[in-house]
Amino acid sequence: MTETAPVRTALTVEATGLVKRYGRTAAVDGIDLAVGPGVLGLLGPNGAGKTTLLRMLSTVLAPDSGSLRLLGRDPGVPQERVEVRRRLGYLPQNPRLYPSFTPLELVDYVAVLKEHTDVAWRRRECTRVLESVGMGDRMHHRIRTLSGGMQQRVALAAALLGSPELLLLDEPATGLDPEQRLELRSLLATSAQRGTVVLSTHNTGEVAALCHRVAVMREGRVWFLGTPAELIATAEGRVWESEDPDPTALRTWMTAAGTYRHIGAPPAGADLVAATLDDGYLLVSAGHQ
Template sequence: MTIEVGNVSRAFGGRDALVDVTVVLGGGLTAVIGPNGSGKTTLLRLLATTERADRGSVRVSGHDTSDPSGRLAVRRALGYLTQTESLPLRMTVHQYVEYVAVLKEIEPRAWRLAEVARCIDTVGLGGRMHDRIRNLSGGMRRRVGLAQALLGNPALLILDEPDAALDPETRRLMLADLAERSRNSTVVVSTHHTGDIGRWCDRIVVLSGGRIRFTGPPGHLRDLARGRVWRAAEPDPEAWHCWQDSPTTWRCVGASAPDGVGAEPTLDDGYLTALWSPRATRP
């Protein structure tokens, strides 16, 4: 499914959440990254048809989401995990996921039950499916939300911080599964974890202040920082950003590295360059 966002703006209480956002997302896995308050959740809500834009258009596989029939068509193809999933704590894992399967009109019942069990197993909760949700840890509850989003193998999967509260191994397995799913569907995830996301995704969108600062393959984002990264014995006042990466050295990102001390850029360096450089915009 192809997602086309054209000149979209959205404000809440006089504060701009998105400003003239234009982006086209094809199939595969897209990671949306950015600081807190950058507009990630608002963008994903627009794609999932739970928010309406003040200006601009959102089209998914040609369906205009401002039109009721277009929204319905998108929702029938959608699996969605919100940033803060509100779960019925008295229900068991199986009861809740089956409830969502009924809402998604997964019939007949035999197929629905098999699909519910499959999705619960996929997120590693097969042994806990008859436990009440209130007895699960935060990470397990997050996986319950992911299980309901996977029902029916949706053609469009939108996940808002699905890795929140997950342990590193569970997160790695989840990303590997999403990358595999994205071969036959469109998957959009938001995350605060930039370190290894480039291994799994096809493209990255960087948001800051409600505006797109970069969109493109992970390698292109990393290359934004080429020639802009260096190490120093102390923070460099000329750098945009410095952080201590060992007991004796600081890693710095700025307009250009001093002669002879440049370092190979990482995806994190490219991300910081996209946020800070006035020239870092989408290709």
Template structure:
């Protein structure tokens, strides 16, 4: 069992943007979801943990490894799948994984071949091992990405926005693969897609404007909103008035009209009906945006 401890991690870019604002988390083996809107600081957090950029202050340790001061040691036990997983042109899946295994220090050719074949089989790409990765679908490229992240028995795997652009079938295959991987190591899944976290993670945090605004289990977050979420279909012309009178946590179009969800300690009457809260309600209530279209 590994433990990742992050204390008061902060990062401000040269343009004055505070990407990380005293972020503290403690994680153990399993799938951990980091949820937040675009620009929340998730990628900055992932890049810092992956030793691709330095923090201004704070500490981060994986077991006895000081991540910020000894990045070379962390890289030996790190698997990283960035948001954009680039591939070399005209290289096969087998060649790509073999090349990356060499870079990760696996010098024995027989051992490397066995590992590459094992990983290709694990991500269900063994039959495609001699095909050019450039011609793979988005889901297949992501599976190659997970395979390379598993090279070297990592203790920590960081996956940044992995399902963006995948079709539902590819997304489900990716979920199953990640869930399988997450049983034995710490996997941090950074995403703005609420379904990713609901499907995969037993623990999560919500990040906004560089800060952690919630951490706990998805179900506990949903339970906090129990009996406090109400919905109503309104006209577009009424939205501004409703935004002034109620705490709207989300709205989406249903049949061409906005369906609003509001947070209220008591039943607001006025045609609202109580609904069971979901993780999307939690997400919008925590980041304090209404997405109201005025």
């Protein structure tokens, strides 16, 4: 069940005409985005520009053009960028951890980089975030001895350090089992009560369960921005099932029951069925709304 969005209205992310190019390719191509408190889910196929957008929001990459304000500050100004970094948490898609560190040492190192100088506070906070992701009993083990899922949780703990006002997560559920995914949802719902979470994922189930708003990206642009219910509504009246494949459909696939589900322009007399978030996403990501 989706949590109720926080009442606060201040914008955390304000992007206008944001562009990032790699050679002749525009990975992000003129994005306008305004994000407030709550959870925003980023959906889109591989190569849509989600990771590049998150890297700019995390101040890892500078945009080639356009304007960007994070937490009311301009990350293009060095002093303001430092302030932004103290207040955000970032989990990259493929976090690289120091294998000879322990989880406690790694998270403490991140705290030092954020210029937290109170040693006692750092110890308490590092322990808190590691326990929150279920790594309290492994915090003194070397990272190289941990499984991939455990290492992902250590990286998540580092992102949660200091209860960030802006939390940016790129495929955070990678390597997590179903129980850990549920725990992650609870953590992110709690984080959203304190600020803003931007979550990039390929899992529409996570978006349906957790996100207050969803953005669908395609070819470096945002093709849809609204609530999950509004994304579902884009496919209403455009989903039908039949005993055989329909060559006129935009997308067709076989269901577990052995029937065929279609999205697109239904033929006359089609057996229309209720749309889902997957249906809305497939329509938008294919360029059809």
